[in-house]
Amino acid sequence: IQAGDVATLSEILNDWPGADTAALVEDLLPEERLTVLRVLALRKRVDAFEHLSMDLQVQLLAAFTNEEAAEILNNMAPDDRTALLDELPHADKDRMLTLLTPAERAVAEALLDYGTDTVGRLMTPDFLEVKQEWTVKRVLDHVRTHGRDSETLNHVYVTDAAGVLLDDLRIREVLLAPLHAHVSDIMDKQFVSLSVTDDRREAVEVFRKYDRTALPVIDGRGVLVGIVTHDDVIDIAEEEATKDQQLFGGVEALDESYRATPTLTLIKKRATWLVVLFLGELLTASAMAWFDDEIAKAVVLTLFIPLIISSGGNSGSQAATLLIRALAVREVSLSEWFWVFRRELISGLVLGLILGTIGFLRIALWSTFTDLYGPHWLLVGLTVSISLVGIVLWGTISGAMLPFILKRLGLDPATSSAPFVATLVDVTGLILYFTVASVLLRGTLL
Amino acid sequence: IQAGDVATLSEILNDWPGADTAALVEDLLPEERLTVLRVLALRKRVDAFEHLSMDLQVQLLAAFTNEEAAEILNNMAPDDRTALLDELPHADKDRMLTLLTPAERAVAEALLDYGTDTVGRLMTPDFLEVKQEWTVKRVLDHVRTHGRDSETLNHVYVTDAAGVLLDDLRIREVLLAPLHAHVSDIMDKQFVSLSVTDDRREAVEVFRKYDRTALPVIDGRGVLVGIVTHDDVIDIAEEEATKDQQLFGGVEALDESYRATPTLTLIKKRATWLVVLFLGELLTASAMAWFDDEIAKAVVLTLFIPLIISSGGNSGSQAATLLIRALAVREVSLSEWFWVFRRELISGLVLGLILGTIGFLRIALWSTFTDLYGPHWLLVGLTVSISLVGIVLWGTISGAMLPFILKRLGLDPATSSAPFVATLVDVTGLILYFTVASVLLRGTLL
Incomplete structure (x- = not known):
């Protein structure tokens, strides 16, 4: 980094997992952070950025040019983006929203409309929908062509023409079924779902009870609107435990970490x-x-x-x-x-x-x-x-x-x-x- | 249940998810619990049993006939079985081990050999191994035929002839790759693993950092010996938080729940x-x-x-x-x-x-x-x-x-x-x- 050897740096870092690059970035001086992020390929950059602490995400967003911020924000997972936008002062949040493409802006605004601490704020609308009459082969083909953007491929969701959730299939069921079987053959019509308006603590409970890696989120009419993944829930469980411990020790809950709190x-x-x-x-x-x-x-x-x-x-x-x-x-x-x-x-x-x-x-x-x-x-x-x-x-x-x-x-x-x-x-x-x-x-x- | 209508009960309950049947069983009288479990198909029965609280698992195990206990224990996930056997008094543990088939007994004894609070105690040896030279199609066929027993199909593990772990592939990578591609094409040789001797708190940290649903566990020579799945880690994170809170409140950590502690x-x-x-x-x-x-x-x-x-x-x-x-x-x-x-x-x-x-x-x-x-x-x-x-x-x-x-x-x-x-x-x-x-x-x- 100090030698400014951008080519070598780019080669090394583009092979690292995002979480490790993020850990490296956290330890760098402010000006070095931008250098490192800029040498990364877009997908790696977004991945590393999502793994940074919330405080650092906010700082970096302010340091980016508008183009850079737009690139990152348009490619972040919608749930992580909601959490970040939520941390910004009102004026900055609005400015960032204008950087988004119309489609992404619609998604971001819809998610920000849900109440704080609800499941709606945690969910991502990137999931895979399949239909009852499809064969297993068609499902696998569909996953291969459309799955790139989905936050998880561990589950696919069966919906009817109106988008109402009929069942969730673990990818396991799909992988173990013969290729010519139909989705309706492997459906059990038993599914567990969250509601967009549920409290996020509720989500922790449901995840714990049913051992899932992702849960579908439905609105009042039963229409599938998003999914919540387990990684967000581990974070919530930890945040809630921290808050409880702080309250119990007689401290008003800190909104940020001990280190980041002035x-x-x-x-x-x-x-x-x-x-x-x-x-x-x-x-x-x-x-x-x-x-x-x-x-x-x-x-x-x-x-x-x-x-x-x-x-x-x-x-x-x-x-x-x-x-x-x-x-x-x-x-x-x-x-x-x-x-x-x-x-x-x-x-x-x-x-x-x-x-x-x-x-x-x-x-x-x-x-x-x-x-x-x-x-x-x-x-x-x-x-x-x-x-x-x-x-x-x-x-x-x-x-x-x-x-x-x-x-x-x-x-x-x-x-x-x-x-x-x-x-x-x-x-x-x-x-x-x-x-x-x-x-x-x-x-x-x- | 009270009417003793076993046929109807069996029909209804065999359609329920295991976690819900478990919740029902927890609320029943002791004699009704056995009735309910007995009407379930073996796979459902084991699933429900694994979702019961540890105290109840121990109680029921004592109430089962030897044949029933053997059936359950031989079909439980090895990690859940280790946790259960660990709760039993020494003599009972040995008696239960003799009920296992020789293959399952070898697995159970190996897992019980790892120190308490190590990753070894949390892991399950049921995972899917694939080889570098296989095509994606062969991997999917292998999953279809051999995946039934694996605790998770979200990851497959690439190993060499000696069983040394070379890479972990998220099933996502496999599903998104063309069928004729080779495993070596989609490998990035970047993987995160746990060691059998790591402390279980360490596992919570690694899961949190890398957002995985399962992590491979290797021994001192790098050989893949098992996997740890996220559901076990959520439980550990909660147990550790409870223990910390109790200690902080000036109570020696309870080994069981408030309710179950005499x-x-x-x-x-x-x-x-x-x-x-x-x-x-x-x-x-x-x-x-x-x-x-x-x-x-x-x-x-x-x-x-x-x-x-x-x-x-x-x-x-x-x-x-x-x-x-x-x-x-x-x-x-x-x-x-x-x-x-x-x-x-x-x-x-x-x-x-x-x-x-x-x-x-x-x-x-x-x-x-x-x-x-x-x-x-x-x-x-x-x-x-x-x-x-x-x-x-x-x-x-x-x-x-x-x-x-x-x-x-x-x-x-x-x-x-x-x-x-x-x-x-x-x-x-x-x-x-x-x-x-x-x-x-x-x-x-x-």
């Missing part, structure tokens, strides 16, 4: 939740101020505050994790909340008893050798361990139920993040602890 | 980490005992303890989430720790200043109207806000660096869970808070 945006996305949680935690100061008489009389009680509230937060975080994930992979449904409630009630109680016992033993042990916890250590120990049972139980139940409540309200269950549950449990935990203390220690320490 | 196991998996974290948190009680003089003199300081330690925990949880995910999807590599460190240093400082300012304003505001925080509220406010800056900074940096340290040590970065980071920050946060207090408040409150 530091200022990164700080803003984190500050929002952090401030909300901080305002929530300010209530702990108010709760404690409420009990300041008790605190002044029995300073020993304050030693266990971090221990108690963090145990509630940890058990809540555990329960929330388990149920957010179980809801996300549809292992548990909303209506089963009561079954989960009872199960977590038992779990919370047992876990609380375990921690309560350890806490009591520790206080008892220390008090045998020191007088750190004063003459009433037995009562202090009881207060701490009873509070632990209560807080772990409460943390577990709130952590388990919050995802259900959020889902019921139409919010993402992953919003019930570890920090969110912890904050909720902190305030209530303090009130519980001091209430138990004021009952048990009245007349002795208080 | 309550006692569920409690055990949670208790381990909860107790470890609790023992860590006990250090907070020791840290506070160390400062008990200060606490007794300035009870007002205790009011802000939950606020301060939770802010450290929350910011640590955010940073850990972002970096665990960035490491998991290979967006950031181990060697870039210093770049991350500087970035998080800035983020932590800004976030700390934001929270510190809010905290100070709140104390100043309350002190204007009440004397809750005493005459030295200005110094108390300063102590709290300086501690907040320090703790948020410390939480952010530990949360960001811990995943790197764990990965460097060969552990799963997701182990640096929200609760784990929070616990770490709690102890150090308390020490920081009281140290700042003893410097700022010496001579006034202390």
Whole structure:
């Protein structure tokens, strides 16, 4: 590249798979990127371009001449093009659309009309249609002559005269059938399809359930309008998992990768939740101020505050994790909340008893050798361990139920993040602890 | 089913896709499940069985007669069979192996010999091999006659006489080529392959990068020994994401689903980490005992303890989430720790200043109207806000660096869970808070 030996570079790179060229381009300096892409044959160039990260695609599109941009955009797979156009500011998107040929522009505009996060945005309209009365030989001939543009040849789709989907045939069925058989002989009329208006998470579920490499997409009248391929779905599944994990960690979901997000945006996305949680935690100061008489009389009680509230937060975080994930992979449904409630009630109680016992033993042990916890250590120990049972139980139940409540309200269950549950449990935990203390220690320490 | 109308049931169900029959079987009573499976034709029965959850497969295998079990096991895809046999107790696994035909047993034993979590365990040895000198027509004829058992017909593999992999051809290339062309004409000798000993997470990465529906697996000598298909990889990607999320939530990864895990196991998996974290948190009680003089003199300081330690925990949880995910999807590599460190240093400082300012304003505001925080509220406010800056900074940096340290040590970065980071920050946060207090408040409150 540095030597500027374009001929050699062209020879080498035109033999590489697009994904590898893309990986190379990602590692280059901005000016070298254009050089590399320009030596590639059009088909290779488009292939490599489609494998680049979205941010880099946007950058390069701005660096291209209009002719170069037009060449790339007209030859990209329609689904990848939709995703790219969607990332552009409104004015740029419109300008790019004018670069397209009328036919490609019609396709692009139709796809952009579907709502964000719908299956319509993921699909490509390049697929192979065959008719019931054709022979297997005719299908293979048709594939040979018309298949070049189709995103996948793993499936062909049988439609009637109106374009209504009748069946999907795996190319496997076609390849294994005698050449003289008819399409109608190998059809089973059993097919799984997505609707253009389905949510894209739904597509992930259907792909997982049926082990397909591509699924047909139909409109309201049953007409085949496109296909969604598995590679797009792997990406979606990963994006959704990232978003859930970020929410759960108490960060607003980043729209781009950690690397590509500017530091200022990164700080803003984190500050929002952090401030909300901080305002929530300010209530702990108010709760404690409420009990300041008790605190002044029995300073020993304050030693266990971090221990108690963090145990509630940890058990809540555990329960929330388990149920957010179980809801996300549809292992548990909303209506089963009561079954989960009872199960977590038992779990919370047992876990609380375990921690309560350890806490009591520790206080008892220390008090045998020191007088750190004063003459009433037995009562202090009881207060701490009873509070632990209560807080772990409460943390577990709130952590388990919050995802259900959020889902019921139409919010993402992953919003019930570890920090969110912890904050909720902190305030209530303090009130519980001091209430138990004021009952048990009245007349002795208080 | 209840009417016992076996003929009708058989007619209906033999037309269903395996995944739907499997979904039906999951919802039935145990005794009905056997009835349903028994009316299915062998191929449908095996297909439905492979789509059942692992737990149910194990249960049903025990309920089958030996003949039924043998029929299913001999006809399952070798990769699904490996996964099932792996779930059985040792004695049962050996008994099931004896039910297999000698040929299938050899295959099953070979696959079980590969280490857990390797690509070898995921692969199936049923694939189509072709030779360089064949014509496209001969390839298609070969597929038609020998393809029935191959798990995918989307790829055929070109090998030499010794079985060494020379190229993988997408069936697309074969279908688009003229019938008289030779395999050597359409080969590009560019192929991506996995090694039997690769980690299965590696397989997820390679599939994602190259958009394939199947990848060839070679042994140390380059000989093609099997293929891995995309459906197995979608499952792995999901399992790994679940495991990461559970670890991050502070739960030991469940081996089975939330639903299938017995309550006692569920409690055990949670208790381990909860107790470890609790023992860590006990250090907070020791840290506070160390400062008990200060606490007794300035009870007002205790009011802000939950606020301060939770802010450290929350910011640590955010940073850990972002970096665990960035490491998991290979967006950031181990060697870039210093770049991350500087970035998080800035983020932590800004976030700390934001929270510190809010905290100070709140104390100043309350002190204007009440004397809750005493005459030295200005110094108390300063102590709290300086501690907040320090703790948020410390939480952010530990949360960001811990995943790197764990990965460097060969552990799963997701182990640096929200609760784990929070616990770490709690102890150090308390020490920081009281140290700042003893410097700022010496001579006034202390």
